Amino acid sequence: xxxxxxxxxxxxxxxxxxxxxxxxxxxxxxxxxxxxxxxxxxxxxxxxxxxxxxxxxxxxxxxxxxxxxxxxxxxxxxxxxxxxxxxxxxxxxxxxxxxxxxxxxxxxxxxxxxxxxxxxxxxxxxxxxxxxxxxxxxxxxxxxxxxxxxxxxxxxxxxxxxxxxxxxxxxxxxxxxxxxxxxxxxxxxxxxxxxxxxxxxxxxxxxxxxxxxxxxxxxxxxxxxxxxxxxxxxxxxxxxxxxxxxxxxxxxxxxxxxxxxxxxxxxxxxxxxxxxxxxxxxxxxxxxxxxxxxxxxxxxxxxxxxxxxxxxxxxxxxxxxxxxxxxxxxxxxxxxxxxxxxxxxxxxxxxxxxxxxxxxxxxxxxxxxxxxxxx
Amino acid sequence: xxxxxxxxxxxxxxxxxxxxxxxxxxxxxxxxxxxxxxxxxxxxxxxxxxxxxxxxxxxxxxxxxxxxxxxxxxxxxxxxxxxxxxxxxxxxxxxxxxxxxxxxxxxxxxxxxxxxxxxxxxxxxxxxxxxxxxxxxxxxxxxxxxxxxxxxxxxxxxxxxxxxxxxxxxxxxxxxxxxxxxxxxxxxxxxxxxxxxxxxxxxxxxxxxxxxxxxxxxxxxxxxxxxxxxxxxxxxxxxxxxxxxxxxxxxxxxxxxxxxxxxxxxxxxxxxxxxxxxxxxxxxxxxxxxxxxxxxxxxxxxxxxxxxxxxxxxxxxxxxxxxxxxxxxxxxxxxxxxxxxxxxxxxxxxxxxxxxxxxxxxxxxxxxxxxxxxxxxxxxxxxxxxxxx
Numbered sequence: 001x002x003x004x005x006x007x008x009x010x011x012x013x014x015x016x017x018x019x020x021x022x023x024x025x026x027x028x029x030x031x032x033x034x035x036x037x038x039x040x041x042x043x044x045x046x047x048x049x050x051x052x053x054x055x056x057x058x059x060x061x062x063x064x065x066x067x068x069x070x071x072x073x074x075x076x077x078x079x080x081x082x083x084x085x086x087x088x089x090x091x092x093x094x095x096x097x098x099x100x101x102x103x104x105x106x107x108x109x110x111x112x113x114x115x116x117x118x119x120x121x122x123x124x125x126x127x128x129x130x131x132x133x134x135x136x137x138x139x140x141x142x143x144x145x146x147x148x149x150x151x152x153x154x155x156x157x158x159x160x161x162x163x164x165x166x167x168x169x170x171x172x173x174x175x176x177x178x179x180x181x182x183x184x185x186x187x188x189x190x191x192x193x194x195x196x197x198x199x200x201x202x203x204x205x206x207x208x209x210x211x212x213x214x215x216x217x218x219x220x221x222x223x224x225x226x227x228x229x230x231x232x233x234x235x236x237x238x239x240x241x242x243x244x245x246x247x248x249x250x251x252x253x254x255x256x257x258x259x260x261x262x263x264x265x266x267x268x269x270x271x272x273x274x275x276x277x278x279x280x281x282x283x284x285x286x287x288x289x290x291x292x293x294x295x296x297x298x299x300x301x302x303x304x305x306x307x308x309x310x311x312x313x314x315x316x317x318x319x320x321x322x323x324x325x326x327x328x329x330x331x332x333x334x335x336x337x338x339x340x341x342x343x344x345x346x347x348x349x350x351x352x353x354x355x356x357x358x359x360x361x362x363x364x365x366x367x368x369x370x371x372x373x374x375x
Numbered sequence: 376x377x378x379x380x381x382x383x384x385x386x387x388x389x390x391x392x393x394x395x396x397x398x399x400x401x402x403x404x405x406x407x408x409x410x411x412x413x414x415x416x417x418x419x420x421x422x423x424x425x426x427x428x429x430x431x432x433x434x435x436x437x438x439x440x441x442x443x444x445x446x447x448x449x450x451x452x453x454x455x456x457x458x459x460x461x462x463x464x465x466x467x468x469x470x471x472x473x474x475x476x477x478x479x480x481x482x483x484x485x486x487x488x489x490x491x492x493x494x495x496x497x498x499x500x501x502x503x504x505x506x507x508x509x510x511x512x513x514x515x516x517x518x519x520x521x522x523x524x525x526x527x528x529x530x531x532x533x534x535x536x537x538x539x540x541x542x543x544x545x546x547x548x549x550x551x552x553x554x555x556x557x558x559x560x561x562x563x564x565x566x567x568x569x570x571x572x573x574x575x576x577x578x579x580x581x582x583x584x585x586x587x588x589x590x591x592x593x594x595x596x597x598x599x600x601x602x603x604x605x606x607x608x609x610x611x612x613x614x615x616x617x618x619x620x621x622x623x624x625x626x627x628x629x630x631x632x633x634x635x636x637x638x639x640x641x642x643x644x645x646x647x648x649x650x651x652x653x654x655x656x657x658x659x660x661x662x663x664x665x666x667x668x669x670x671x672x673x674x675x676x677x678x679x680x681x682x683x684x685x686x687x688x689x690x691x692x693x694x695x696x697x698x699x700x701x702x703x704x705x706x707x708x709x710x711x712x713x714x715x716x717x718x719x720x721x722x723x724x725x726x727x728x729x730x731x732x733x734x735x736x737x738x739x740x741x742x743x744x745x746x747x748x749x750x751x752x753x754x755x756x757x758x759x760x761x762x763x764x
Binding site: 332 | 504507509510511533534577578579580581585642643644645646652654655702706709710713714715716717718719720721722723724725732735736739740742743744747748749752753
């Protein structure tokens with residue numbers, strides 16, 4: 001047991017802090033959220049040049065060969081500063097390529113991703129809203145050397161700005177139960193249409209409909225029919241990064257609240273002098289510590305290549321609710337000023353609520369924990 | 376003790392329900408849902424006229440002031456049905472300002488204002504909070520100085536929510552800066568279209584508009600004064616007490632939970648309807664029970680008023696419980712709906728017109744506005760048990 005970050009992680013955190021202080025602000029975050037693209041090409045370029053998109057990708061594929069835990073430290077700072085979530089869409093896509101792609105595919109695609117030129121998005125969820133790959137309805141049929149994809153994907157993050165969608169589809173194979181294949185589909189393919197959704201988090205999600213979209217064998221990620229494991233591994237890594245981002249939200253919201261109640265006076269004294277407010281802060285601190293410990297326990301195990309099914313689901317179910325509670329208590333202490341769009345607080349609250357729902361709700365993850373308990 | 380409504384009350388509820396159903400068009404609902412943004416539109420105004428013609432506005436007002444004198448329980452039952460069907464928005468004139476004028480204002484003011492307030496044609500903006508006077512309202516600084524037959528107003532108000540469409544302002548001002556802070560406040564009412572009033576919009580987490588309003592040498596006649604000079608704190612407190620009883624409703628959250636029940640029956644996840652999931656069933660049953668508790672709290676507060684008393688910690692209990700329940704409906708509702716829970720009004724595939732997602736965000740204002748939850752808990756502890764102070 002060691003509760004400290006290592007030297008690399010401390011340096012990374014420091015450089016993220018100073019970079020974001022110089023190059024980014026919550027005002028920029030709000031501008032990007034309000035824009036059509038929901039993407040800052042300026043910030044994207046700089047983040048890519050710092051090697052952060054490929055931080056956890058091996059050097060041979062153009063990455064910086066750091067660990068998932070190192071990446072998590074970066075994500076914490078991103079959460080603190082409301083960095084646009086399209087970072088996660090591309091990084092998740094890169095991790096899926098790494099987990100499931102052939103050597104040739106990784107060599108061909110990952111350097112462009114790490115350098116910031118190629119953006120990705122995983123198209124997994126559907127109308128049925130299940131993270132279970134065996135429930136997929138989108139299907140791909142082999143026709144000669146081609147594959148034809150039919151179906152509709154929902155809640156696809158940053159689908160509008162990605163060059164490639166990594167599409168999970170059911171495929172027929174006699175030898176494999178619940179065969180799932182991931183296809184690397186160019187976003188400009190014929191038969192592919194998108195409709196933007198409007199979400200709490202202010203992120204960019206779309207419905208993507210595949211109507212006879214045809215791709216070649218080269219576009220099959222790794223081997224056909226056997227993508228379930230790579231998908232499951234990638235979802236776990238996505239959850240790890242989401243947890244780290246949420247911890248950043250919780251930390252920043254607690255900090256801004258404590259700062260505010262020290263200076264805001266009511267009934268002739270700072271709000272922070274009142275016991276009710278002090279108890280709120282204590283509850284926020286307990287929630288943040290609990291979320292942090294559960295999350296980093298799970299992240300560390302994943303980062304070390306150990307199984308983390310229970311740990312990750314506990315962190316996802318408990319931790320994201322804890323971060324959400326922190327935002328709600330923050331509103332209680334900010335009052336009206338935290339309720340207007342000129343203030344930053346509500347953007348953190350929206351992002352926290354989104355984190356609670358995306359990649360599995362508390363109920364879905366407690367169900368995983370229950371199964372792991374033998375129930 | 377009997378919480379069952381009387382036969383008359385049940386018949387009344389049925390009567391207003393039938394009338395609401397006849398009038399609850401989709402267009403009216405849509406207009407009402409945007410009323411805090413745009414003000415009351417033509418359909419809502421026509422609906423108010425219908426209600427006025429039926430004599431249903433001012434239901435709790437005494438007969439000598441044009442009211443019906445039927446009491447708060449009947450009024451609450453009516454508005455609750457209207458909230459259920461999404462065809463009501465609060466009218467501060469009817470619910471707070473009229474009753475306060477009836478209790479405290481001069482006969483001249485009653486004659487001048489009440490006949491028009493009771494038709495619902497006036498929209499009041501409530502000018503209480505300021506940048507340095509929120510929960511601690513009595514420290515407000517906006518000044519009104521007597522000059523001949525007029526008051527001259529200077530200052531700044533915050534969270535003046537209807538100011539951009541209001542016809543009138545109900546304004547708390549400081550008229551005696553040398554007196555202790557609760558004893559130097561007065562209330563003025565006057566039209567919004569006066570020179571010197573500047574309105575700046577503020578947009579809220581609930582996608583609605585509130586305002587910052589600046590008063591720069593605004594002149595109003597001395598007849599704008601409500602009741603007596605420097606007694607405004609008493610009037611503001613009374614108006615807030617009326618607010619706590621009348622404006623809180625549970626018809627809308629009842630509708631939302633019914634919507635969630637429909638959603639879970641119609642939505643299959645992993646091969647079975649969400650409604651078959653015991654956790655979901657438990658969550659919805661919990662919400663339904665909370666809503667029943669909320670309804671009983673409301674009826675108790677109204678019953679106390681109808682028996683000639685002023686609800687104290689009982690009104691706080693209702694306000695506190697209701698505002699926190701609204702948050703739970705949003706919070707738990709979004710969880711039950713999974714990824715659909717994060718879709719906002721207007722999005723493709725949004726369930727239940729996005730009102731669950733919306734109430735999650737919007738309801739936070741009810742937990743710190745109009746007396747924060749923390750203040751309500753203090754009040755309950757002090758007033759119900761004599762603790763503290």
